[in-house]
Amino acid sequence: MTSVGQALKRKEDPRMITGRGYYTEDIQLPGMLYAVIVRSPEAHATITSIDTSAAKERDGVVAVYTGEDLAGDFAGPLPMVWAPPGVEINTPEHWPLKRGEVKHVGDPVAVVVATSRTAAFDAADDVIVDYDPKPVVVDPEQALEDGSPLVWDSFGTNKTHEWAVAGGDFEAAEAEAEVTVEARYVNHRTSGAPIEPRCSVAEARAEKLTLYSTTQIPHIARFVLSGMLGIAEDKLRVVAPDVGGGFGAKLQVYAEEALVLALAKRLGRPVKWTETRSEHMTTSHHGRDQISYVTLTAKRDGTVTGCRARIIADLGAYQQLLTPFIPTLGFPVMGGCYAIPSIDLHFTGVFTNKMPTDAIRGAGRPEATYWIELTMDKLARELGMDPLELRRKNFVRKEQFPFETALGIVYDSGDYHGSLDRLLENFDLDEFRSEQAGLREQGIHRGVGFSTYVEVCGLAPSRAVGPQGVGLQAAFYESANVRVTPTGSAIVYSGISPHGQGLDTSFAQIAGDILGIDPQNVEILHGDTDQGAWGWDTYGSRSLSVGGEALARAARKVQDKAKRICAALLEAAPEDIELTDGKYQVKGSPDKSMTMAEISGAAHIPPAELPADIEPGLEESSFYDPENFVFPFGAHACVVDVDAETGKVSVVRYVAVDDCGPAINPMLIDGQVHGGITHAIGQALYEQVVYDEDGQLVTGTFVDYALPTAAEVPGFETDRTETPSPTNSLGVKGIGEAGTIAATPAVTAAVMDALQPLGVLWLDMPLTPVRVYEAIQAAQGNGAGPPSSQQGVRLDEHGRGSAGSGPTAPDEGGAS
């Protein structure tokens, strides 16, 4: 029986359920010191003085350093790696400790190192920093206006860059349009908020530095940090032990990682830094924060002819690793599941006095899906057409795959009609509408929203994403090394670096089947740059479709060699050896067979002379760079109840149909979908990183930044279709981000459906009770209701709410 396709229980779990996981914060090294960082309380200011004398005198304090003190310890600043051809991106120097000016609340200005955690915290309070405040800008649209305070005087503008891509003739589509709909969307700032805060431990032994860190990207971190420290790559080892969730927040090379390395090197003792939750909210990069102006053009019959988006992305105060690239990452699927002949996209990046944004689960694709899906709903209303019928009319049809979009992107495979059909088999819409009508008569406001999505993932391919493509200064192939030990266990080194996805299990299933070894005896190793081959780590739902494929290729090479050894020993031709039920046997002679343990034993300790062209040992590597991305897709339905008395939204049902190709482990897929949807429900209903007009962070803890709890989400109904990708031999696509990409428009549309009888036509996320309640009150002509406790919410004269700046009402947009 093959293991692939089975819901194998996770190999990771026994240590984690018994408290024997090994996370970075668990590491204690002899003589270890604790670092605490002194951070700016100002959003924008000149540092006029730093007095560290009192801190240095405290018991247990080993050292206190300012940016000036450590200026010579770094050969280079924190990098940003996007260099799109022909586009200049304003990129300020970004050093681990600030000198001169601070640009956002939480900017690091000094570091205290002490023999205990508490001594370091106490001393940090005694570092006296004087600031001369400068004008602050937090709203990206205001930041683009003439006369706005500048985040960086040296650039003379808050605009970081513009980037555009287009295909087809949108102007003609607009001129000939029978119907045009326009809308403005705010996709607000969020936090990744893994439950494990960041932590880094650095150790120096003679010339060799080791960094243990809560990172998704140990290989990239070594590459970047060795350069920052001015040391050769072989002198730095980066280890990602068990990592307690990432969600993009740990897809970064952070100032603190560089700092602890510099401190360990300087002091000759191990140094640990652990983020507090407030530090996470303040200084782990944020996500989203985009404003999109969207136009769809169509014929009266519902055929969509053009799509234009003007996107303003609030990047915060610095360019981190991928900051300016992230808003752009969704561009291949802007246009959604629809065959739209003209697409015209334009991006403007903006500096503000806030923490930089970067990748958070979905990274550009949730934003893209949000606006295309909600604008399709709006177009349907404008046409008086059923929104699902409008989707069906415009879906790329099954027989059109591989489908080249107006932007020249090739969607690999899909069955969008099939996906929606499957959803409606699981969700009886007619029954729902009749139930909804009955409930409305009882004053219960229930609504449904749909999202039919396609996403792009499996980053890779290097030719599209790297220097020859959109311009990231990196490659995106993946590597694997498969070694069979003399007694028939497999040790697999992968270049990916999982942090909760269960790849120790799904990769063992793939390798085990190909090798003829029980997956329980396949050990997947990763996350240590001194082991295995170079890799490009885990993000962008790439681990399986790129890393898993590399592993499969290496395992097949091992299988080929095993067949040759087996053939030599059984005196058969290699092509006559087949792997059946874990045995390598001669075709037609089941009595002549060997197990992998026997073959590997012979490979390492030959019982007889093997042919001269067979090298000893049983180990192979593979490097794999795919030809294309992969494009998972699906259809989701969300049902909500809105309590008109309180404004509280409850998700009462959620049905998801996803297609990520053939399942390696269906249990893990469901788990990824559940978590992804919940992340999106969080964004749609509860979570928002809020800065006040002075640039002070209002949501600095889990008290103010509300992650969904078990009581805020329903059980999920999941189903799958399986459309293989032609891109890789496993046929697989990614699933880690799909739920997060799909769900915000479904939740938002459901709330709007529920609110429609109450006269509320549009609200931006997050759809918090206060925002919903005030909108209902205003729509009912009851004034603004009780004072709003939600910062940033404004209602226009029609009772429509907005976040950030200006009115935001897709239903105000022109329709002709």
Add this chain to the structure above:
Amino acid sequence: MGATVRICVTVNGERRESEVEARTLLVYWLREELGLTGTHVGCDTTNCGACTVHMNGESVKSCTVLAAQADGAEVTTIEGLAPEGGLHPLQDAFWEKHGLQCGFCTPGMIMAAADLLQRNPNPTDDEIRHGLEGNLCRCTGYHNIVKAVKAAAANEVPA
């Protein structure tokens, strides 16, 4: 170092004595003094529950208890929930039902669930969801955690 306190706590059945700084939080004493690193710290505000342990048979968030307050108490951590080498039914159920992904919230989640089942051996889904409100998970969407707690309850988890 500030004022110190002498404490004696029975942790996972074993008597442990220690001189601690008065302000030491129970979670740091468990993690750093006793090396019981299964209990995690995820927030500063008693929201996430990653640090949940049992004190005198009831779940507490050990980031909000001083080690000094545990003097004389019996504390059980995830490492002591089941006899060495065995699994508590909840641990088994979390494994079986895929109730964890990154595993960071898991020890606290299991300890909170164990307390819930002691008080309510046959909870409904809704009771489980509300009973675990004090424990945050960013990975699983809670779906399989609820299934795991149900499964453990159905196997008659010892009270």
